[in-house]
Amino acid sequence: xxxxxxxxxxxxxxxxxxxxxxxxxxxxxxxxxxxxxxxxxxxxxxxxxxxxxxxxxxxxxxxxxxxxxxxxxxxxxxxxxxxxxxxxxxxxxxxxxxxxxxxxxxxxxxx
Amino acid sequence: xxxxxxxxxxxxxxxxxxxxxxxxxxxxxxxxxxxxxxxxxxxxxxxxxxxxxxxxxxxxxxxxxxxxxxxxxxxxxxxxxxxxxxxxxxxxxxxxxxxxxxxxxxxxxxx
Numbered sequence: 001x002x003x004x005x006x007x008x009x010x011x012x013x014x015x016x017x018x019x020x021x022x023x024x025x026x027x028x029x030x031x032x033x034x035x036x037x038x039x040x041x042x043x044x045x046x047x048x049x050x051x052x053x054x055x056x057x058x059x060x061x062x063x064x065x066x067x068x069x070x071x072x073x074x075x076x077x078x079x080x081x082x083x084x085x086x087x088x089x090x091x092x093x094x095x096x097x098x099x100x101x102x103x104x105x106x107x108x109x110x111x
Numbered sequence: 112x113x114x115x116x117x118x119x120x121x122x123x124x125x126x127x128x129x130x131x132x133x134x135x136x137x138x139x140x141x142x143x144x145x146x147x148x149x150x151x152x153x154x155x156x157x158x159x160x161x162x163x164x165x166x167x168x169x170x171x172x173x174x175x176x177x178x179x180x181x182x183x184x185x186x187x188x189x190x191x192x193x194x195x196x197x198x199x200x201x202x203x204x205x206x207x208x209x210x211x212x213x214x215x216x217x218x219x220x221x222x
Binding site: 004033035041042043045048088090092097098099101102103104 | 142144146151152153154155156159169201203205210211212213214215216
């Protein structure tokens with residue numbers, strides 16, 4: 001069945017790079033997403049990648065997709081304290097808008 | 112600017128007292144959906160709607176109803192709320208292909 005898995009927690013020092021990993025099971029995924037949720041706030045769409053792409057870069061964010069291993073990663077360069085949040089990986093199935101979410105990775109950025 | 116607006120943002124109610132959470136989008140998109148977020152479980156889809164008067168169950172529809180009488184509105188109805196429906200609820204709608212936007216969330220507590 002459909003399943004998206006992420007590690008629960010990541011701690012990095014300010015200025016370092018953060019890499020948040022995600023694995024998914026459904027090979028029919030069309031889009032893969034990264035959302036950010038700050039404390040008490042909603043879900044902010046950070047970036048997304050179409051399943052026929054390997055990489056997408058947007059300023060400090062780099063998304064890598066390994067379709068063979070069904071592995072998605074989000075790299076945040078020069079991580080700042082404002083990047084502290086929960087990051088959700090999600091996949092969209094079969095050209096639909098239904099998203100399957102991971103349980104989220106809590107990123108803590110230490111000064 | 113793409114917007115998904117939910118109301119209320121916060122609600123405390125008692126078991127059995129019917130409530131409605133409203134959702135409105137300005138992207139003029141046919142598709143809308145509701146998710147609930149619970150700790151350790153990520154987000155799970157409750158109901159979705161492909162168009163006006165067309166609604167379908169998601170993964171966790173029990174205890175919920177929806178309606179889609181107009182394109183922009185997709186209210187979530189809890190006819191007889193129970194404590195296990197205490198959760199954070201999100202409405203979502205796409206802007207174009209691939210970009211699924213979420214509302215700010217509605218935190219519901221059922222006593």
